[in-house]
Amino acid sequence: MPAASSSPSHDQLASKGEAWSALFSEPMSDLVKRYTASVFFDQRLWRADIAGSLAHAEMLAAQGIIAQEDHAAIVKGMASITAEIEAGRFDWKLDLEDVHLNIEARLTQLVGDAGKRLHTGRSRNDQVATDVRLWLRGEIDLIHGLLRALQWALVEVAERNVDTILPGFTHLQVAQPVSFAHHLLAYVEMFARDEARMQDVRRRVNVLPLGSAALAGTTYPLDRERVAKTLDMEGVCQNSLDGVSDRDFAIEFAAAASLVMLHISRLSEELVLWMNQSVGFIRIADRFTTGSSIMPQKKNPDVPELARGKSGRVVGHLMGLITLMKGQPLAYNKDNQE
Incomplete structure (x- = not known):
């Protein structure tokens, strides 16, 4: 019987926030994580990121790609995130690499699966x-x-x-x-x-x-x-x-x-x-x-x-x-x- 692997599963990797984890059997090195992360300088883009996301969500709902209920939840969640960032209470996480994943992860925390559907049709x-x-x-x-x-x-x-x-x-x-x-x-x-x-x-x-x-x-x-x-x-x-x-x-x-x-x-x-x-x-x-x-x-x-x-x-x-x-x-x- 083969020895049990000590490497994390794909599900464990995904739970840590790596959006690209399907082909990976070990987590990213902390050194590489710090070297490749951009969140501490691209967070200045947060207003633009939220504006673009809201316009994208409105279009997805108008096209019938996501439900109107999802659109409403996204709008409400983004309003909460805006208030958190403006008040200095938003928790920017290095593990989430950049401004986009930080905002999307927080949105999913706030509104559930509707937050995941926001990324439909974009990269x-x-x-x-x-x-x-x-x-x-x-x-x-x-x-x-x-x-x-x-x-x-x-x-x-x-x-x-x-x-x-x-x-x-x-x-x-x-x-x-x-x-x-x-x-x-x-x-x-x-x-x-x-x-x-x-x-x-x-x-x-x-x-x-x-x-x-x-x-x-x-x-x-x-x-x-x-x-x-x-x-x-x-x-x-x-x-x-x-x-x-x-x-x-x-x-x-x-x-x-x-x-x-x-x-x-x-x-x-x-x-x-x-x-x-x-x-x-x-x-x-x-x-x-x-x-x-x-x-x-x-x-x-x-x-x-x-x-x-x-x-x-x-x-x-x-x-x-x-x-x-x-x-x-x-x-x-x-x-x-x-």
Whole structure:
């Protein structure tokens, strides 16, 4: 008689939360679990994940794929989960890997089998692609507002300085006199282009991959256009392989963000130069500067220096994303967790 196996059963594995446990005879190493889990940084997607899930559930019920009672239970459960997360009472579990499984597991705890039916016709591959797009769309809208406020702030300073004259430079050599207002409005033009680029990127971000499933779609009669309309998206991804693996929109955003930071860095460089005692064009208010512990005569432009420095981080992320994507075959790869 063969010795009894000490390995856990498939049922035991499944009870621990591994959604892929059917072919496995031992649990994941704790080291691998920590290395591959994303929940402690992708939990920021929770609002997008719940919004996408609610739109998906509404469509499943409308298509008769799940019962209306299941839909009602899902809506009620998601409301409870939202309240828990907002109150800081949600128990994020490393064992559940990511934001999607954490929310789905809690939903199933709250509403039973209806929570399991929510995942009908979708995969975590198209789910995360949808979540990132929804989250990024919101971030772009926030950045749009900030860019608009920055332009208005520059215009207000320009209006007060139409008659303020300073030297204009080429090659950093004195060239011709210009109005300080005219100089500031050059940056308004730059940030206006940045705003337009962000809106252009937003159109390509705002497309729905949900329904692509793992990579090849699903036999369930989904109404993807209905979900896109519910989520206020402009259309659906036409190819399922591309839908789950495309991150061009993220690279485009990083490129647009790099240009924003390039312009911020240029403006910061001028503020640092203008504040130097040898130039003396401007004074920066004390509340926006720092001093020296041993040289009391110094007032340092730390804020523009840091803004100039942070541009390197954003440009670095652009290079990182391009490198991340350049070697990936179709379709989804775990690299994209990065």
